[in-house]
Amino acid sequence: MANIDKEAVDLFQQKAAPVSIKIVEVPGLDEAMAYALEVCEKKQPCELIPVAEGKFSAGDGGDARVVCVPNLSDKEYKTFADLGQPKGFTILRKGMRSYLSGIDVAFTTAGAAIADTATTIIESISEEVRLATMLAEIHVIALKKSQIKKSSYDVEDYLQKIMEKGPAYTAFISGPSRTADIERVLTIGVHGPLELHIALVEG
Amino acid sequence: MQSAKSMNEYHGEIQESLDNSFLRQALDKFAVAYKANRLTIFADINEKELIKEIADAKDESLDKLEDLYVQFKAEAEKRGVQVHRADTAAQANEIICKIAAENNCKRIIKSKSMTAEEIHLNHALEGEGLEVAETDLGEWIIQLRHEGPTHMVMPAIHLSKGQVADTFSDETGKKQESDISLLVKVARRELRAKFANADMGISGANFLIADTGTVGICTNEGNGRLTSTLPRVHVAVAGIDKLTPNIHDALRVIKVLPRSATAQAITTYVSWMTGSAEHSLNPDKRKIMHVVLVDNGRTAMLKDELCRSALRCVRCGACANVCPVYRLVGGHKMGYVYIGAIGLILTYFFHGRENARNLVQNCINCEACKDACSAGIDLPAIIHEIRARLVEEEGAPLSSTLLSTVLENRKLFHSLLRFGKFAQRPATGGTKFIRHLPEVFMKGQGFRALPAITAKPFRDRWAEIKRILPTEGKLRVGIFAGCAQDFIYPEQLEAAVKVLSANGCILDFPLEQSCCGLPVRMMGERKAAESTAIRNIRAFDPARFDYIVTLCASCASYMKNTYTEVLEHHNMRTEAQQYATRVRDFSSFVTDVLGLTEENFTKSGETVCYHSACHLCRGLGVVKQPRYLINAAAEYKPAPEEDVCCGFGGSYSMKFPEISGQLLDMKLTNLEATGASTLVADCPGCVMQLRGGEEKRGNKLKVEHIAELLARQLK
Numbered sequence: 001m002a003n004i005d006k007e008a009v010d011l012f013q014q015k016a017a018p019v020s021i022k023i024v025e026v027p028g029l030d031e032a033m034a035y036a037l038e039v040c041e042k043k044q045p046c047e048l049i050p051v052a053e054g055k056f057s058a059g060d061g062g063d064a065r066v067v068c069v070p071n072l073s074d075k076e077y078k079t080f081a082d083l084g085q086p087k088g089f090t091i092l093r094k095g096m097r098s099y100l101s102g103i104d105v106a107f108t109t110a111g112a113a114i115a116d117t118a119t120t121i122i123e124s125i126s127e128e129v130r131l132a133t134m135l136a137e138i139h140v141i142a143l144k145k146s147q148i149k150k151s152s153y154d155v156e157d158y159l160q161k162i163m164e165k166g167p168a169y170t171a172f173i174s175g176p177s178r179t180a181d182i183e184r185v186l187t188i189g190v191h192g193p194l195e196l197h198i199a200l201v202e203g
Numbered sequence: 204m205q206s207a208k209s210m211n212e213y214h215g216e217i218q219e220s221l222d223n224s225f226l227r228q229a230l231d232k233f234a235v236a237y238k239a240n241r242l243t244i245f246a247d248i249n250e251k252e253l254i255k256e257i258a259d260a261k262d263e264s265l266d267k268l269e270d271l272y273v274q275f276k277a278e279a280e281k282r283g284v285q286v287h288r289a290d291t292a293a294q295a296n297e298i299i300c301k302i303a304a305e306n307n308c309k310r311i312i313k314s315k316s317m318t319a320e321e322i323h324l325n326h327a328l329e330g331e332g333l334e335v336a337e338t339d340l341g342e343w344i345i346q347l348r349h350e351g352p353t354h355m356v357m358p359a360i361h362l363s364k365g366q367v368a369d370t371f372s373d374e375t376g377k378k379q380e381s382d383i384s385l386l387v388k389v390a391r392r393e394l395r396a397k398f399a400n401a402d403m404g405i406s407g408a409n410f411l412i413a414d415t416g417t418v419g420i421c422t423n424e425g426n427g428r429l430t431s432t433l434p435r436v437h438v439a440v441a442g443i444d445k446l447t448p449n450i451h452d453a454l455r456v457i458k459v460l461p462r463s464a465t466a467q468a469i470t471t472y473v474s475w476m477t478g479s480a481e482h483s484l485n486p487d488k489r490k491i492m493h494v495v496l497v498d499n500g501r502t503a504m505l506k507d508e509l510c511r512s513a514l515r516c517v518r519c520g521a522c523a524n525v526c527p528v529y530r531l532v533g534g535h536k537m538g539y540v541y542i543g544a545i546g547l548i549l550t551y552f553f554h555g556r557e558n559a560r561n562l563v564q565n566c567i568n569c570e571a572c573k574d575a576c577s578a579g580i581d582l583p584a585i586i587h588e589i590r591a592r593l594v595e596e597e598g599a600p601l602s603s604t605l606l607s608t609v610l611e612n613r614k615l616f617h618s619l620l621r622f623g624k625f626a627q628r629p630a631t632g633g634t635k636f637i638r639h640l641p642e643v644f645m646k647g648q649g650f651r652a653l654p655a656i657t658a659k660p661f662r663d664r665w666a667e668i669k670r671i672l673p674t675e676g677k678l679r680v681g682i683f684a685g686c687a688q689d690f691i692y693p694e695q696l697e698a699a700v701k702v703l704s705a706n707g708c709i710l711d712f713p714l715e716q717s718c719c720g721l722p723v724r725m726m727g728e729r730k731a732a733e734s735t736a737i738r739n740i741r742a743f744d745p746a747r748f749d750y751i752v753t754l755c756a757s758c759a760s761y762m763k764n765t766y767t768e769v770l771e772h773h774n775m776r777t778e779a780q781q782y783a784t785r786v787r788d789f790s791s792f793v794t795d796v797l798g799l800t801e802e803n804f805t806k807s808g809e810t811v812c813y814h815s816a817c818h819l820c821r822g823l824g825v826v827k828q829p830r831y832l833i834n835a836a837a838e839y840k841p842a843p844e845e846d847v848c849c850g851f852g853g854s855y856s857m858k859f860p861e862i863s864g865q866l867l868d869m870k871l872t873n874l875e876a877t878g879a880s881t882l883v884a885d886c887p888g889c890v891m892q893l894r895g896g897e898e899k900r901g902n903k904l905k906v907e908h909i910a911e912l913l914a915r916q917l918k
Contacts, residue, residue: 019468049396134429152454153451163417166415169431172472174471177472179340179387184229190424
């Protein structure tokens with residue numbers, strides 16, 4: 001049984017709300033996947049952005065939803081694809097450079113998390129991870145409760161190991177992309193996701 | 204970007220800002236909201252302790268910066284990154300242009316970098332025919348408008364959504380509505396194409412971690428991630444002061460930086476790039492990554508004992524966020540590239556004396572920046588030091604030389620003050636204010652009435668006062684008068700004498716004392732600052748006094764906090780320390796030392812509001828005591844922004860009357876709104892400013908020193 005710091009989990013949930021992170025609790029990874037697909041089903045089709053004058057990278061703005069799962073294992077990917085394909089979704093693991101106009105959902109699994117800033121850490125040396133989590137309109141992260149530590153100092157060893165080994169691209173993500181650059185009005189979704197969902201997985 | 208060639212031109216620029224009603228409103232709203240949000244976001248951490256830790260760690264890093272550089276370079280290169288070092292801005296630009304040429308890059312996207320602004324990188328790149336697009340929303344807006352940033356974190360804070368809509372309409376060739384969420388969408392759309400087609404990305408860096416060769420970047424928009432992911436080539440450009448030993452140090456700074464910058468617990472994204480990451484378009488499937496470390500005077504600053512702490516700066520912008528002058532004039536008038544208090548300093552070091560000369564004068568010395576600084580930098584002290592250097596290099600203005608000469612000679616100074624009372628007679632019309640001074644002496648001073656010099660200064664009354672005072676008591680207290688109370692408001696001192704002598708103090712007033720020296724220190728007159736300090740230290744023999752009490756917050760905090768520094772290289776350093784230890788302000792002396800409580804006062808129904816003097820609340824950390832005393836003697840009516848500067852700032856109000864007057868107006872509007880009948884402050888300078896303003900506004904408030912209220916209500 002994984003070691004869960006209940007206080008840290010509560011703190012994470014408490015700190016997530018003010019930074020526009022939506023949290024759902026699910027029993028396992030399969031349910032987290034199902035949740036991501038449900039989110040995709042309910043959302044408006046992706047608002048594609050031209051990558052040059054009048055030119056889109058992929059997709060025709062029609063009904064085919066695109067979901068990218070860039071850091072799932074082979075087995076996890078199969079489960080996800082089996083759940084998603086019957087819904088008519090395009091499920092991808094790579095090839096994000098062909099989707100610079102945007103995709104509907106990115107689903108990723110987290111490496112660790114920091115409760116007091118509602119931060120999820122995702123190792124992103126893979127270009128696909130970096131692109132999918134920026135190009136998606138909605139990013140859904142599966143995070144195990146046991147991965148949540150109270151403060152950033154508590155994940156120091158975890159980070160140090162990754163960085164010592166290198167090369168690495170380690171991402172702290174603490175909400176959807178946001179700006180307050182015009183009249184200091186908080187606006188969500190500048191360059192990256194418009195929504196960030198975290199599926200908190202037991203264990 | 205402040206570009207005035209002369210002080211007159213600078214005043215003209217300042218007036219433009221003061222007349223810009225959108226700017227004024229935007230910055231006012233920001234100043235008030237920031238302070239409230241900052242309090243909330245720092246509530247769950249020990250701010251002061253953390254800032255001290257950051258300051259210490261930064262100092263330690265600066266001590267071994269060369270080692271950190273060598274280590275960072277080795278570790279980053281081990282992981283496939285090329286590390287360059289540029290001694291000057293020109294060299295840095297050259298290196299980056301060369302990287303672009305070698306990799307055949309034509310289109311460049313940038314995420315925010317103050318260092319790139321510092322070295323005017325865009326200018327250099329465009330000079331090579333390269334296409335450059337900023338991708339941080341605020342930076343992009345000002346790039347399209349050909350402006351410089353007005354805030355280090357929110358570069359376009361000076362613009363309205365209407366102005367942004369106009370700019371975007373021009374850029375896109377179609378009419379854009381002034382709806383913020385739609386405007387953000389325009390940026391999302393327009394910039395995506397730039398991201399997709401760029402071959403080089405340039406970012407800044409918040410951290411360069413030596414032991415793993417990691418580059419750390421904080422952004423909210425996520426543009427830093429796209430900039431460092433989409434193009435084939437990524438160049439991170441940063442000052443060498445961003446080198447830090449390990450991840451722990453970086454994580455510590457992140458606890459404070461976003462809180463200080465925008466009152467966020469953390470920025471939405473923090474990206475840690477250790478080595479060159481995957482890139483599918485390059486033949487070896489690795490991104491081409493370069494780090495350019497910019498020196499541009501930083502190594503020289505390291506050797507500058509008095510100013511090197513400015514290199515601790517983490518670029519949070521808090522010093523601008525809390526600056527009352529920034530709030531009035533905005534970043535274009537309060538910085539060259541770097542903005543706010545740190546901007547005044549860095550302009551001198553990075554962009555030269557010519558650009559700094561006027562700017563460094565525009566600090567009112569309220570210490571709000573020092574109080575909010577993420578890295579515990581004593582910003583006002585460094586600004587004073589720079590003024591001193593400018594004086595030494597280029598000679599002092601006549602007014603400053605005159606003041607120094609006079610202050611260095613107490614007898615001359617006091618004779619002049621005495622002479623003043625005769626000279627002013629035609630001007631006062633027998634009132635307590637100077638009313639008819641010729642315009643040449645009163646330029647821009649119409650916002651307040653200036654007080655008249657008293658007929659009989661405190662020093663001439665002392666012998667008489669002393670005769671009836673008790674000679675027995677528990678504490679021997681020396682009164683330090685300061686110029687304003689001795690020669691303008693002796694009644695304030697008499698009130699204090701009443702309170703102190705009734706509560707066990709044996710008082711004395713050494714006649715050899717003179718001005719505390721703060722005015723000459725503010726003007727950068729080093730020698731005069733030394734000699735005034737020495738005079739006062741000699742006047743108060745430590746064997747004769749348990750305490751030195753002053754009713755002037757500025758004298759108190761200056762003598763207590765700065766005398767040892769002023770005399771650091773003088774053989775009287777020990778005496779300065781003894782002196783500083785004995786100095787106390789009136790309010791905290793009355794409560795904390797004499798132990799007076801509400802029992803000692805008759806509480807009246809008089810409604811009293813309070814102005815918290817900068818040098819009392821921030822300079823000395825005295826916050827609760829005066830409010831407690833007011834409530835013991837009367838009905839205390841709290842006002843908004845009690846701790847914001849009244850605009851006096853000593854000679855500042857003469858130098859920048861247009862700003863001083865605005866600050867005073869805002870202050871009195873807040874205080875009058877309490878409906879109180881009386882206003883008290885702990886500082887004769889503030890009383891002078893506030894009373895002068897009330898005289899012009901119709902005396903809705905009676906303005907006095909807290910000692911006067913307490914003396915009246917003393918049982």
